[in-house]
Amino acid sequence: MSTITALGVGSGLDLSGLLDQLRDAERGKLAPLETQKAQQQAKISAYGQLQSALTKFQDSVTKLNDASLFQSLSTNVRGDAFTATAGKTAQPGSFNVEVGQLARAGTLATQRVAAADTALTGGTETTLALTFAGLDENDQPRQVEVTxxxxxxxxxxxxxxxxxxxAGVTASIVNDGSGYRLALNSTETGAEASIAGTNFETLVAGNLAADPGTVITQAGQDAELKVNGIDITSATNQVEGAIQGVTLNLEKTTEPDQPITLRVEQDTLKVREAVGGFVKAFNEFKGTIGKLTAFNAETGQAGDLNGDGAVRSIESRLRGALSGGAGESELRMLSEVGISLQRDGTLKLDDAKLGELVTGNMAGLGEFFAGADSKGGLAGSLNTTLGQLLDGNGIVKRSISGAESRVKSIGERYERMEVSIERTIDRYRVQFGQLDSMIAQMKQTSAYLTQQFDMLAELGSPRKK
Structure with missing residues (x-):
């Protein structure tokens, strides 16, 4: 009997095609697992979006939970002679500032030499002494030596x-048309830091140009200004301490007897931006939830977190924290600071009402959000709630971990089922091979019998005469 090398060769049946159909039918059992896996992966992505929106909202809450935000000051300068910045110790007030003189660094140019690349000093190591206008601890002119x-x-x-x-100076070389000079410029502004002299002439004695000229100096000077009529000097153009907590950066002098007004006042813009950012971040969070839980009745398409219990829990806790207000503070509810809860669950900011508070009751606004003394405000309460929702054991992380575990479990089931399907197909292949061989054998037997019957028929028929 001949050996069958491919299914259907012996029987003439399309057994290979039938086996492929059986394989497709068996693999159809994997489709529900693939769907479940895709759904869980989509949930993981959706939880990630939810986490991102919550984190952004928490960032806005953290800003409002900082009491210093409601105590910060800004400066307003009516002119361009200087700029000003206010630190934590600054106090509100108005100041008249006159800038009579800017601080500058001292300069010195030595006598001339004929060439910049010709040896000037002796054959041994020597010292260049730089003398400054300020005094040292011994009340002597301060000196720096350069080897x-x-x-x-x-x-x-x-x-x-x-x-x-x-060294206290930077050096360069200047060609004034008659020779080369060593030009020194003090690294710091102010009278005391001014370079006043050197022993250059002594060090290069005999090597000066034919027309050496004279040493040229320009003394450094302190900045001079008046604040509310009080005379102030500063070695630099960055003046600190003249006004408590305020740094003045002098840029040019003012006209005589024409002071510039500097106002130090509450920084209402930062507070407005922080409250507006809080409302915006919450509404973006609500928008994210709306997209993830939506349901389209016409198409039957549902969001990845439609009906999800974790989302409902998060919304419920945040709604409770927002409606709880700020306890015993002067302002207790969001509506009192110009923030109202809309029917769709979003927040709406009344800019006019907030404006009244930042200009007329900044302390009350700060107490509402950041709390007074040891009492926490609304932002503190929200921050605690958000921290619990977002930490490692919070509902968001647990939801993500749960979905990841389900994806892993489905993957393992998928692999086991694939192995089972391949075993089933292998069994079918063996059975089809046996069927093919049996039919082939039956065909051979049938052909043999037919041949024998034909021969018998010929033997039994009458002979022709």
Missing amino acids: LAANSTLEEIRDAINADKA
């Missing part, structure tokens, strides 16, 4: 000064 290598050129002297971070 120079033997046979230093003007360029090498410049480089040695610039390499010494403690």
Whole structure:
């Protein structure tokens, strides 16, 4: 009997096609698992969107939970002679500021030499002494010494000064048309930091230009200003302490007897932005929930978290925290600070009402959101609730972990079922092979019998004469 190498060869039946149909039918059992897995993966993504919206809302709540927000001050300068910033210790007030003189750094240009790349100093290491206008601890002119290598050129002297971070000056070379000068510029502004002299002429004695000229100095100076008529000097143009908690950055002088008004006042803009950001973030959170839980009656399409218990729990807890108000504070409910809850669950901000509070009762507004003393405000209560919802053991993380576990479980079931299906198909393949062989054998037997019957028929028939 011949060996069958492919299904259907012996029988003439399309057994391979039938086996493929059986495989497709068996694999159809995997479809529900694939659907379940896709649903759980979609839920994980949806929970991620929910978590992101909650985190953004928590960020806005955290800003309102900072009492310093409602105590922050801003500065208003009516002019361009200076700018000002207010720190934590600043106090509200109005100040008249006159800038009579800006601080500047001192400069010094040495006498001329003929060339910048010719050795000027002697054959041994030497020291360049830089003298400043200020006094040291012994009430002597302050000096800084810079070590120079033997046979230093003007360029090498410049480089040695610039390499010494403690020199107190920066150095450059100036060609004034008649020779080369070493130009020194104090690194700090103010009279005391001003470079006043050097021993350059002594170090390069005999190597000056034919027309050496004279040392040229421009003394540094302190800034001079008046605040409400009080004379103030500063070594820098950044003046701190002249007004408590305020830093003035001087940029140019003012006209004589024409002071510029500086106002230090409550920073209402930051508070407005924080409250507006709170309302916006909550409404975006509600919008995210609406999209994730929506249901389209016409198409029958439902959001990935439609009917989800975790979403209902989150909404319920936040609604309770918002409606609970701020306890014993002067302002107790959101409606009293210009925020109302709409029918669709979103918040609406009354800018006019909020404006009245930030200008007329900032303390009450701060107490409502951030609390007074040890008592927590609405933002503190919300922050606690949001922290519980978002932490590692919170409902959001648990929901994500649950969906991930279900995806893993479905994947394991899918793999087991695939193995089972392949075993079933293998069994069908063996049975089809046996069927194919049996039919082939039957065909051979049938052909043999037919042949024998034909021969018998010929033998039994009358002979022709």
